[in-house]
Amino acid sequence: MNRTLGSTLLVSGTMIGGGMLAMPLTSAGMGFGFTFLLLIAIWALLTFAALLFVEIYQTADHDAGIGTLSAQYFGKAGRVISTAVLMIFLYALLSAYVTGGGSLISGALDIADNDTMSKLTIVLFTLIFGAVVTIGTRSTDGLNRLLFFIMLAAFVLVLILLVPNIQFDNLLAMPIDTALFISASPVFFTAFGFHGSIPSLNNYLGGNIKALRFSIITGSLITLSAYILWQLSTHGVLSQSSFLDILKTDPTLNGLVNATLQATGSSTIAWVVRIFSALALITSFLGVALGLLDAIDDLLKRVFKTSANRLSLGLLTFLPPLLFALFYPQGFVMALGYAGQMFAFYAVILPAAIAWKARQAHPNLPYRVGGGTAALIIVAILGAIIVSIPLAIKAGYLPFVVGA
Structure with a gap:
């Protein structure tokens, strides 16, 4: 039960981070x-997709990574594609958190x-x-x-302080463009991005499927509740015009804090x-970094047939995002948007495809x-749509949002 609680908090803590903080701007x-409405829709989609991984893990070793699962059903090509997408996703997400942590x-x-001191804070945060x-x-x-x-206590205090300042008229603001509902989806996807940590959690829980399922459902519900309250508070306190002014002057976490002031x-x-923002970033950083480190370890052991010590794994995990943050310190929201595009493939399309193959090979799994x-097909189609959204924005077919 102790590890189940820890895993539940890791699921929620991984999500409540940079994505949550960027959502008001997006x-x-x-x-x-x-x-x-967008929060509810994406939570339902991504929780469903996460539970597909739970189903799939009934057919694999508890220490198997996503690349190994893909290789089990789609061969070498499956491993290469899934590993490449996972690495890009986690590195982009970690780069965003390192950048955001240094900014705060x-x-x-x-x-x-x-500039020198700002870069030093990024290095210290990462180390x-x-x-x-x-x-x-x-x-x-x-x-x-x-x-x-501590973050939960800070969040409750934030709500207590912000709620009296909520203006009901602000909550009734209508979209300046209804297509923003679609454009914002990739960044909101990233805000529910704990899927990269599922292999680590499954290994930590010793392959206990019931515990993993409980951790995912409970942790994601905690996160959804927090997101709704956070958006209620920020949208209620800041008018739509205030938000748009932030985007023009300082579209960062620090800008959001100053706007609140x-x-x-x-x-x-x-x-x-x-x-609260700092704690949210740190907990997300921990969960995402753990998933990336274990993914690198899985890749080295099962593909290159070698093992690396923890220090080497740490360098491979943290050096690339640190370099990104140092040379592109304004890339917080941009990295989140790019991560969202990769995440849509990794967390939605991939588990739907693997589950389809797993059900053919194992028709009598205890948990399904x-x-x-039909649900697998619908989920895969929605994932493909999410992947294409940033391309449609760049082509001018959809309106621009921060992070896309």
């Missing part, structure tokens, strides 16, 4: 009503204008929390639990929002996600 032109720290220390992940899953679980409950006139609220083959 949904600026949508209004709260459309944002609420430099903003808190009022050194955002000092400190990367070391925890490199040590092992148990240390990551322990720190995540501590930070998650201007809207409420309370430095206390701004500081609590900043603290409902909906049958």
